[in-house]
Amino acid sequence: MKKEALLSVRDLTVVFDTHHGTVRAVDGVSFDLAAGETLGLVGESGSGKTVSSLALMGLVPSPPGTVERGSALFEGRDLLALPARELRRVRGAKIAMIFQDPMTSLNPLLTVGRQLTEVLEVHLGTNRREARRVAAARLGGVGIPSPDERLDAYPHELSGGMRQRVMIAMALMCGPSVLFADEPTTALDVTIQAQILDLLRGLQEKEGMSIVMITHDLGVVAGMADRVHVMYAGRLVEAGPTRELFAQPAHPYTRGLLASVPRLAGDPNEALYAIPGQPPDLARLDAGCAYAPRCAFAVDGCGAAVPPLERTTEARLAACFELARVARGEESHA
Ligand SMILES: Nc1ncnc2c1ncn2[C@@H]1O[C@H](COP(=O)(O)OP(=O)(O)O)[C@@H](O)[C@H]1O
Ligand SMILES: [Mg+2]
Numbered sequence: 001m002k003k004e005a006l007l008s009v010r011d012l013t014v015v016f017d018t019h020h021g022t023v024r025a026v027d028g029v030s031f032d033l034a035a036g037e038t039l040g041l042v043g044e045s046g047s048g049k050t051v052s053s054l055a056l057m058g059l060v061p062s063p064p065g066t067v068e069r070g071s072a073l074f075e076g077r078d079l080l081a082l083p084a085r086e087l088r089r090v091r092g093a094k095i096a097m098i099f100q101d102p103m104t105s106l107n108p109l110l111t112v113g114r115q116l117t118e119v120l121e122v123h124l125g126t127n128r129r130e131a132r133r134v135a136a137a138r139l140g141g142v143g144i145p146s147p148d149e150r151l152d153a154y155p156h157e158l159s160g161g162m163r164q165r166v167m168i169a170m171a172l173m174c175g176p177s178v179l180f181a182d183e184p185t186t187a188l189d190v191t192i193q194a195q196i197l198d199l200l201r202g203l204q205e206k207e208g209m210s211i212v213m214i215t216h217d218l219g220v221v222a223g224m225a226d227r228v229h230v231m232y233a234g235r236l237v238e239a240g241p242t243r244e245l246f247a248q249p250a251h252p253y254t255r256g257l258l259a260s261v262p263r264l265a266g267d268p269n270e271a272l273y274a275i276p277g278q279p280p281d282l283a284r285l286d287a288g289c290a291y292a293p294r295c296a297f298a299v300d301g302c303g304a305a306v307p308p309l310e311r312t313t314e315a316r317l318a319a320c321f322e323l324a325r326v327a328r329g330e331e332s333h334a
Helices: 049-056 084-090 112-124 128-141 160-172 190-207 218-222 242-247 252-259 323-328
Strands: 005-018 021-034 038-042 065-074 095-098 178-182 210-215 227-232 235-241
Touching: 005 049, 021 049, 021 065, 021 210, 021 235, 038 049, 038 218, 049 065, 049 178, 049 210, 095 160, 112 128, 112 160, 128 160, 160 190, 190 210, 210 218, 218 242, 227 242, 227 252, 235 242, 235 252
Parallel strands: 038 210, 038 227, 095 178, 178 210
Antiparallel strands: 005 021, 005 065, 227 235
């Protein structure tokens, strides 16, 4: 049975005015997020993952950025059309975000406790004493030892992993129904990375929120996401249930991404694959498929038009003119 969408994004398009020209950072992105599901949003650096989430949070820096088109229905309202005041009420309360680098969102001058309680005071009008109690409980809930004492610590007094836990606690203060986690473990070493992912998994089970897990690393979404969306050059190029998509990637780009993940590529002694070339300059995109210049399956026609994202099975979508040949593994040039 298909679950009703909690967040329904249609045709999201975000442009930046730069001195190289107009950059289409996010171009016609549509997706549904069901209640309680984890959606992995993957793609190389610069593919538009962060900007997509910033747009839904109303945080695209403007100028130079503009949300050019699109809608994002959440609880019957279009987030992209909400007046700033109302959006502020939703942001942080019902939709929250955690970032790769906690120091960009934690205020170095305020204690951890002050930053956590402020969220509750602003959004829910909770009194300070009660807010402090909730804050300590939240810190305990994200695995921070002696939470009462930690409330009086400043961010720089904590390790990177502990700061990331504080960020997560802060994002969860008001019990959001959607959490954008933007590369939440990229800055951490592997052991801590695994702990934070475990923590997010556990929290999701307990709180039942939806998570959009943004990462350049398919390995991170493997054990976490119900579905995966793959972005390339500002567009969605493939979407589907995680297990199916990993077992049988349809789009050449997804195949390339999977082949470049050591934990997923199979034999650890085999030389690791790297997708040849670089992502395109978004200010100078050609008329055709943005991946064609790097694609082993590309033929002349791929340069003529952008392939639309089309349904290939009930649960899967892909944007490629040559899917049948790709599935048979017939590369254009050996
Ligand atoms: N503040 C900005 N000014 C100009 N261009 C930007 C800005 N932020 C992002 N971009 C453009 O948007 C593209 C997508 O960025 P981003 O969403 O951060 O990528 P990622 O997938 O790594 O999160 C970048 O490649 C860049 O061209
Ligand atoms: Mg990013």
